Every structure is written in structure tokens, then in C-alpha cells.
Amino acid sequence: MKGMSIIVKKICQILAPVIFLFGLYVVAHGHLTPGGGFAGGVIMASSFIFQIIAYGSILPKLRHEEHGLEFLESGAILGFLVIAALGLILSGTSIFFAEFLNKGTAGNLISAGFIPIENIVVGAEVCAGISIIFMALAVFKDEVTK
Amino acid sequence: MILFILCFVLFMVGLYGxxxxRNLIKIIIGVAIMEYSVNLFLILIGYVNEGNVPILPLPEALVNKPFVxxxxxxxxxxxxxxxxxxxAMLLSIAIRLYRKYGTFNIRKINSLKG
Amino acid sequence: MNSLVPLFILIPLGSAMIMSILGRFIKNFGKYLITLALLFLTGITFHLIINVPEVLVYKVGGFADVGNIPVAIYLVIDGFTKILLLIISLVGFLVALYSFSYTTQYTAERKFYILFSLMLAGMYGMVVSGDIFNMYVFLEISSMAAYALVAFGLEKHQLEASFKYQVLGGVASMLILMGIGFIYWQTGTLNVADIATQLPVGGVFIKFVAVLFIVGFGLKAAIFPFHSWLPDAHSSAPSPISAMLSGVLIKAIGIYVLFRLFFNMFALSYELSLAITVLGVLSMIIGGLLAIGQWDIKRLLAYSSISQMGYVILGVGIGMLVLSKGGSQVIAGFAIMGGLFHLLNHSVFKGLLFLSAGAVEYRTGTRDMKKLGGLAELMPVTSGTSMIASLAISGIPPFNGFFSKLIIIIAAIQAKYYTLAFLAVLVSIVTIGYFMKLQKFTFYNKDKKIWDKAKIKEVPFSMALSMILLAVLCLGMSLLAIPQFRDIFLQPAVKALIETVQYSVTVIGN
Incomplete structure (x- = not known):
């Protein structure tokens, strides 16, 4: 994939961090507002995809990134399972996904027990997953056209 | 009711595709359209006329109002x-198929028979 | 005791992710991890079958019911589930053992095992789940892993088979999701046990939803008019995966759900039972007839899978017909037991047949029966185990297939469906025919081809061991026909299906 013109590159450079930050915001407020891990993760991934489209894919670099992201993705799912299993162990009730943290008051940023933590993990997983899918397709396409 | 019928029509459009x-990409688009129509159908099931967002804590204005x-x-x-x-899975397989056969035409992709 | 239930999902899913991280640094980590995990799960399954006769109900998250409405996601293990857990764990373990040597030919061995454990996680989740939408999610997890595994070798025909499988699987998933949507619309709940109490009896609406489910799960289980993807996908996949797909996947994500929903969720109706039975009989006959003409070993086995699944549906379908007409519970129970017994047996001998076909391909590099022949002397273990499995599937007396077919035929006669009994006997003869063809052209028929004796030798130890263990199971499982064993393994499953209303009473308790 070839890169785009200088105007697109510059605007992308300015916008990508803002998009990423907005994604982080959506993930962090997942238990209070619409959105959450999945939606926020997609927004964060879109900032990466944006950059790849604007700057064009440089194959060896993308392959390297892909490995790191795969690591993050598996780690995130494992983290999700570990939190779920912690409920099984810590709450003393032998219940999967049991609540083991303080629930707090509804409406505060730090509340809802382990749900914000799960949201962050899901956000990381979705961001990594969607970026991997996009990169894999970009790499495939470049390999075909060569 | 008209919305449900349109939803069903959309499903049929996907099935038609x-x-x-005969083109792999068009088939993938057909599958995607079917998915969207079913998603739309599920959303319509939960829809309540003039319903509000189902979020806690409720603002004062929304107490005792219907919510979706x-x-x-x-x-x-x-x-x-x-x-x-x-x-994504379908697309990646389609790209691989294109590399092997050099075409997206499903008529020409026929190494399996019988 | 209850905390054993989520382990069935947690262990395979967790080991897939651990493999993905640690497998990069430790060589052969994945194969040992999944084999040990499956051995452990097999142990748990046997423990559950023998020591825990009661129905286990597990609420994820520990949310209590509000009024009589179940809020939490339910995981349910009853007698019928245990049978499926048994075949997933047992066949999965032996296939993992077989893969030890088989997968060394692939460059991305690690990914093979990741996908394999994801597929297992999906199947376990599918059978354990007591919630219809959760079933859909796990169905998609296992199907997605299966699509990727079918195309794992990245050869022309594998990619094509995978694409075909994915498109038809996608259509099936959409129909199932639509059915789930209709059910939620009508009842406002997604819990199978709760739906059973809320769903109106009879009416056009129920029939429409039931048809959506029959077509959807029929596509997943490759029942007759929806079978066109199965011979391609199952013959193109790597052999251990073919054994998993044919032996376990079509049962766990197709047949199991179909029976679970039609016995325990919908009220039994004569028309729907008749439709299911007719489809089963048609797939039994047409699968068998199409298998005769095949010259590719795995393609023949794939068509034979369609035919044998027809037997399973025939057995259980007779039970459904008898129950829906208000006939004798004993005859219905006997027919259902025959069907479920055949389901267990089929996963063992069809797994073994695919594994030995894979062994032949591993050494000779071809699956075409016209090019094979005279392998019996060179590969005695493969030939012997394949012969045992062929005898078992054709229904020759000391092996397990004979007893299950006999039970189905006797039940059909008792229920006065003489035509069905006659057809079952006829297809059994056809089965003997095409398996004799397979044996003759692959392993005997010496003068056809002279093999290079130095090159063609017996398969590596792990492959041979897993095939021998499966062959022993083929013989050993005929013991299940004896009442003592039958009461432990099969009777609870029959009871779970035959007492249709009891399911929702035990699960949600009202």
C-alpha cells in the first residue's frame, strides 16, 4: 500500500493522538456511559489504522508490530480470564466472575467493582485484535500484488 | 411492522447475494448484509416508542419514563x-484464494468436485 | 462440586492464550499443554459421570434469581451433556496425542494448537451452556476455529473448502441468530429452561422458529439437504482435524443443540418430529449411496459421516415420534438410547478411520484409492486398526457399532415403523459394501502397486498409540450394551431427554 499526500499525513499526525485519547476516555468510562471496552478499543485501533492508511504499509515494520500486538491480545484475554478466576478464588463462593472488589457508589469513576478493570482489558484486546486483522489484510494484499 | 418487513427484505437481499x-467479494458482502439485517432485527425487538437510554443513575427528568x-x-x-x-476470516481466505487462482470468479475456483 | 463446571471452558480457553504467549519461547509447549489439559478434563468427566448423578446447575457471576426470572448465565450439566463432554474429552485427547508427530510437517505448529484448543473451548462451552445466546457465541467460536483449521495447509482445495464451509456456516449462524431473536421477542428471556416454561404450545410462530432452527443447526450438522459443504471441508482438513470435525464437532454444535432444543425447549409436536426423522432417514440413505462412488479415502469417510449421523437422528427421531403420539415411554427410551449409543460409537470409529486415513496419507502422500494398495504388510498397525474400525462401523458383531445399530433397528420394529427398520438394515449392508471397497483398495489388492519398502513404514509411535487406543475403545464400548454399564453411561442421558418438562423444573426450580 502506498502512502498518501503530505496534507493527509500531517492531519493524520495531529488527529491520531486525539483519537487514541478519546478511545482511552471511552474505555475508562465504560461502566458509566454508553461504550466501554469494545467501542473504545475500536476507536483506539482506528487511530492506528488511520496512520497505516496515511503513511502506507512498510511490510517488515508491520510484521514486527503484528508480533507485539499478538502478544498483547493473548495477554489481555488471559488477563480477563485471570480476573474471572480470581472471583472464583478470592470471593470464597466458588463462583466464576464473582465480585471480589468493593462496589462503591454508582456514578463515581472508581466504582462497580472489577468491571472497569475488565473494560480496560477488553479495550486492549479489541484494539490489538482489530489492528492485527487490518495489518494482516494489508500484508496479504501487498504480498499478492508483488 | 413496516420496519420488520424491510428488515426481512434486507435479509433476502443478502441471501440473494x-x-x-459469482464473485467472492460480492458473496462476502452478501453475508455481511445478512448480518446487518439480523442485527437490525435484534435492535428493533428491544425498541420502545419514545424510550430513553437504559443507564443508571437516572437523571431526574427520566425517572418513571419508559426505556428501551x-x-x-x-x-x-x-x-x-x-x-x-x-x-475478516472470509476476506483473508478470499485473498489467499486470489493468490492461488488469480481470479475471484467462483466458477473458475473448482478443484473440488463430486 | 459445582466449581468443576466452569473449568470445562476456563481450561481450554486459558491454555490457548498461555500457548500463544509461552509457546513462542518454549518449543513444543502447546502440544504438551493441551494433551495434559484434555487428560485432566477426561478425568473430571469420568468423575462426573460415575460419582455425580444429579444435575449440576451453575450460575456465572453468582447473580440470584429475581422473582422467578433467572438473571445469571446458567451452565447446566445433565446426563445428555455428560455424554457429549465424554466424547469431546476422550476423542480430543487421543487426537491431540496423534497430532504429536503429525503436525511436525507444518511450519506454524504453535498456531495449530492454539486453534485446536479454541475449537475445544467452543465445543465445551456449547454443550455446557444453558443459555441460548451463549450457545450461539460458543458455536461461533468453535466454527471460526474450525474454518481456520480446515484451511490450515493453505493448499488450493483446502482454501476452497474453507470458503464454502464459511459461507454456508455464516448463513446458518444468521438463521440461528434470527431464531434466537424471535424467541426473545416472544418470551423475553434467553435461558433455555425459562423459555420452555414461557413458550406457547403449538401455533404458526413456534413452527416458524422451529424451522429456522432445523435449517440452521441442520446446516451445522450437515443433515441431508444441507450437507454439501461437509465432504469438501472434512476431506480437505488436516487428518486430526477431520477426525475432530467428523467425530465431535458436528455432534456438539449440530446434533446436540437440535435434540436439546426440540426435547427440552419446544413442546414435542408430531409434525416437527416427523420432519426431523424424515431428514435423518434421507441423509442416512443418500450419504450411504454417495459414499459408494468415492475414490478419495477421506471423501468416502465424510459421506459415510452423513449416513451415520442419519442413524443417530433416526434413532432419536423414532423416540420423538413415539413420545409425541403419547406412546410407550419404554420404547421411546429404547430408541433414544440406540441413537445416543450410536452417537458415542460413531465419534470413536469415525475418529479412528480418519486418523488411519491420515496415517496412510502421512506415509504415501496420497489419498486416492486408485493409486494405493498392498499396504497391509507395510503398515500393520494402521491396517489392523482401520480394519477394526471398518468392521465396527459396518455393524459386525463383537464391535460396538453392531449393538447400537441393533438397538435402533429393534426399537424401530417395536415402534411399528417397519419401513424404517428395513431401510436401516439396507443402509447397513451398503455400509459394509463401501468399507470393504476401502479396505480392499487401500490395504490389500497386493499386485496393484509395488511400494518402496524402505520408504513406506509404520507411522511414528504417538500416532500408532492413539490409533490402538481408539481400536481398543471400539471393542470396549460394546460393553455399554450390558445393563450395568448402560445404567451409568447412557440411561441418565435418555432420562434427561425423555422427561422433557423435568429439565426446566430441575434447572430453574419452579
């Missing part, structure tokens, strides 16, 4: 994720 079209059913929305979110995975 899957059955009639949140469960189908959660289902649709899950179904969208699954749809994303299905589409």
Missing part, C-alpha cells in the same frame, strides 16, 4: 464482534 453472485430494552443491545454488540471476525 450469497446464492446468485438493553439486553438486545448487548446481544447486538456481541453479534457485531462475531460478524467482524467472520468477515
Amino acid at each position: 450469497v446464492i446468485i453472485k 430494552d438493553p439486553l438486545p443491545q448487548a446481544l447486538v454488540l456481541t453479534a457485531i464482534v462475531i460478524g467482524l471476525a467472520t468477515t
Whole structure:
């Protein structure tokens, strides 16, 4: 994939961090507002995809990134399972996904027990997953056209 | 009711794409359209006329007002994720097929018979 | 005791992710991890079958019911589930053992095992789940892994088979999701046990939803008019995966759900039972007839899978017909037991047949029966185990297939469906025919081809061991026909299906 013109590159450079930050915001407020891990993760991934489209894919670099992201993705799912299993162990009730943290008051940023933590993990997983899918397709396409 | 019928029509459009079209990419688009129509259908099930967002804590103005059913929305979110995975998987296989056969025409991709 | 239930999902899913991280640094980590995990799960399954006769109900998250409405996601293990857990764990373990040597030919061995454990996680989740939408999610997890595994070798025909499988699987998933949507619309709940109490009896609406489910799960289980993807996908996949797909996947994500929903969720109706039975009989006959003409070993086995699944549906379908007409519970129970017994047996001998076909391909590099022949002397273990499995599937007396077919035929006669009994006997003869063809052209028929004796030798130890263990199971499982064993393994499953209303009473308790 070839890169785009200088105007697109510059605007992308300015916008990508803002998009990423907005994604982080959506993930962090997942238990209070619409959105959450999945939606926020997609927004964060879109900032990466944006950059790849604007700057064009440089194959060896993308392959390297892909490995790191795969690591993050598996780690995130494992983290999700570990939190779920912690409920099984810590709450003393032998219940999967049991609540083991303080629930707090509804409406505060730090509340809802382990749900914000799960949201962050899901956000990381979705961001990594969607970026991997996009990169894999970009790499495939470049390999075909060569 | 008209919305449900339109939803069903959309499903049929997707099915038409899957059955009639000969191009791999068009078949994938057909599968995707079917997914969207089913997602739309699930959202319509939970829809309440003039309903509000189902979120706690409720602002004062929304207390004792009807709100839409949140469960189908959660289902649709899950179904969208699954749809994303299905589409990505189909596309990656289609790209690989293109590399092997040099065509997207399903008539010409026929090493399996019988 | 209850905390054993989520382990069935947690262990395979967790090990897939651990493999993905640690497998990069430790060589062969994945194969040992999944084999040990499956051995452990097999142990748990046997423990559950023998020591825990009651129905286990597990609420994820520990949310209590509000009024009589179940809020939490339910995981349910009853007698019928245990049978499926048994075949997933047992066949999965032996296939993992077989893969030890088989997968060394692939460059991305690690990914093979990741996908394999994801597929297992999906199947376990599918059978354990007591919630219809959760079933859909796990169905998609296992199907997605299966699509990727079918195309794992990245050869022309594998990619094509995978694409075909994915498109038809996608259509099936959409129909199932639509059915789930209709059910939620009508009842406002997704819990199978709760739906059973809320769903109206009879009416056009129920029939429409039931048809959506029959077509959807029929596509997943490759029942007759929806079978066109199965011979391609199952013959193109790597052999251990073919054994998993044919032996376990079509049962766990197709047949299991179909029976679970039609016995325990919908009220039994004569028309729907008749439709299911007719489809089963048609797939039994047409699968068998199409298998005769095949010259590719795995393609023949794939068509034979369609035919044998027809037997399973025939057995259980007779039970459904008898129950829906208000006939004798004993005859219905006997027919259902025959069907479920055949389901267990089929996963063992069809797994073994695919594994030995894979062994032949591993050494000779071809699956075409016209090019093979005279392998019996060179590969005695493969030939012997394949012969045992062929005898078992054709229904020759000391082996397990004979007893399950006999039970189905006797039940059909008792229920006065003489035509069905006659057809079952006829297809059994056809089965003997095409398996004799397979044996003759692959392993005997010496003068056809002279093999290079130095090159063609017996398969490596792990492959041979897993095939021998499966062959022993083929013989050993005929013991299940004896009442003592039958009461432990099969009777609870029959009871779970035959007491249709009891399911929702035990699960949600009202």
C-alpha cells in the first residue's frame, strides 16, 4: 500500500493522538456511559489504522508490530480470564466472575467493582485484535500484488 | 411492522447475494448484509416508542419514563464482534484464494468436485 | 462440586492464550499443554459421570434469581451433556496425542494448537451452556476455529473448502441468530429452561422458529439437504482435524443443540418430529449411496459421516415420534438410547478411520484409492486398526457399532415403523459394501502397486498409540450394551431427554 499526500499525513499526525485519547476516555468510562471496552478499543485501533492508511504499509515494520500486538491480545484475554478466576478464588463462593472488589457508589469513576478493570482489558484486546486483522489484510494484499 | 418487513427484505437481499453472485467479494458482502439485517432485527425487538437510554443513575427528568430494552443491545454488540471476525476470516481466505487462482470468479475456483 | 463446571471452558480457553504467549519461547509447549489439559478434563468427566448423578446447575457471576426470572448465565450439566463432554474429552485427547508427530510437517505448529484448543473451548462451552445466546457465541467460536483449521495447509482445495464451509456456516449462524431473536421477542428471556416454561404450545410462530432452527443447526450438522459443504471441508482438513470435525464437532454444535432444543425447549409436536426423522432417514440413505462412488479415502469417510449421523437422528427421531403420539415411554427410551449409543460409537470409529486415513496419507502422500494398495504388510498397525474400525462401523458383531445399530433397528420394529427398520438394515449392508471397497483398495489388492519398502513404514509411535487406543475403545464400548454399564453411561442421558418438562423444573426450580 502506498502512502498518501503530505496534507493527509500531517492531519493524520495531529488527529491520531486525539483519537487514541478519546478511545482511552471511552474505555475508562465504560461502566458509566454508553461504550466501554469494545467501542473504545475500536476507536483506539482506528487511530492506528488511520496512520497505516496515511503513511502506507512498510511490510517488515508491520510484521514486527503484528508480533507485539499478538502478544498483547493473548495477554489481555488471559488477563480477563485471570480476573474471572480470581472471583472464583478470592470471593470464597466458588463462583466464576464473582465480585471480589468493593462496589462503591454508582456514578463515581472508581466504582462497580472489577468491571472497569475488565473494560480496560477488553479495550486492549479489541484494539490489538482489530489492528492485527487490518495489518494482516494489508500484508496479504501487498504480498499478492508483488 | 413496516420496519420488520424491510428488515426481512434486507435479509433476502443478502441471501440473494450469497446464492446468485459469482464473485467472492460480492458473496462476502452478501453475508455481511445478512448480518446487518439480523442485527437490525435484534435492535428493533428491544425498541420502545419514545424510550430513553437504559443507564443508571437516572437523571431526574427520566425517572418513571419508559426505556428501551438493553439486553438486545448487548446481544447486538456481541453479534457485531462475531460478524467482524467472520468477515475478516472470509476476506483473508478470499485473498489467499486470489493468490492461488488469480481470479475471484467462483466458477473458475473448482478443484473440488463430486 | 459445582466449581468443576466452569473449568470445562476456563481450561481450554486459558491454555490457548498461555500457548500463544509461552509457546513462542518454549518449543513444543502447546502440544504438551493441551494433551495434559484434555487428560485432566477426561478425568473430571469420568468423575462426573460415575460419582455425580444429579444435575449440576451453575450460575456465572453468582447473580440470584429475581422473582422467578433467572438473571445469571446458567451452565447446566445433565446426563445428555455428560455424554457429549465424554466424547469431546476422550476423542480430543487421543487426537491431540496423534497430532504429536503429525503436525511436525507444518511450519506454524504453535498456531495449530492454539486453534485446536479454541475449537475445544467452543465445543465445551456449547454443550455446557444453558443459555441460548451463549450457545450461539460458543458455536461461533468453535466454527471460526474450525474454518481456520480446515484451511490450515493453505493448499488450493483446502482454501476452497474453507470458503464454502464459511459461507454456508455464516448463513446458518444468521438463521440461528434470527431464531434466537424471535424467541426473545416472544418470551423475553434467553435461558433455555425459562423459555420452555414461557413458550406457547403449538401455533404458526413456534413452527416458524422451529424451522429456522432445523435449517440452521441442520446446516451445522450437515443433515441431508444441507450437507454439501461437509465432504469438501472434512476431506480437505488436516487428518486430526477431520477426525475432530467428523467425530465431535458436528455432534456438539449440530446434533446436540437440535435434540436439546426440540426435547427440552419446544413442546414435542408430531409434525416437527416427523420432519426431523424424515431428514435423518434421507441423509442416512443418500450419504450411504454417495459414499459408494468415492475414490478419495477421506471423501468416502465424510459421506459415510452423513449416513451415520442419519442413524443417530433416526434413532432419536423414532423416540420423538413415539413420545409425541403419547406412546410407550419404554420404547421411546429404547430408541433414544440406540441413537445416543450410536452417537458415542460413531465419534470413536469415525475418529479412528480418519486418523488411519491420515496415517496412510502421512506415509504415501496420497489419498486416492486408485493409486494405493498392498499396504497391509507395510503398515500393520494402521491396517489392523482401520480394519477394526471398518468392521465396527459396518455393524459386525463383537464391535460396538453392531449393538447400537441393533438397538435402533429393534426399537424401530417395536415402534411399528417397519419401513424404517428395513431401510436401516439396507443402509447397513451398503455400509459394509463401501468399507470393504476401502479396505480392499487401500490395504490389500497386493499386485496393484509395488511400494518402496524402505520408504513406506509404520507411522511414528504417538500416532500408532492413539490409533490402538481408539481400536481398543471400539471393542470396549460394546460393553455399554450390558445393563450395568448402560445404567451409568447412557440411561441418565435418555432420562434427561425423555422427561422433557423435568429439565426446566430441575434447572430453574419452579
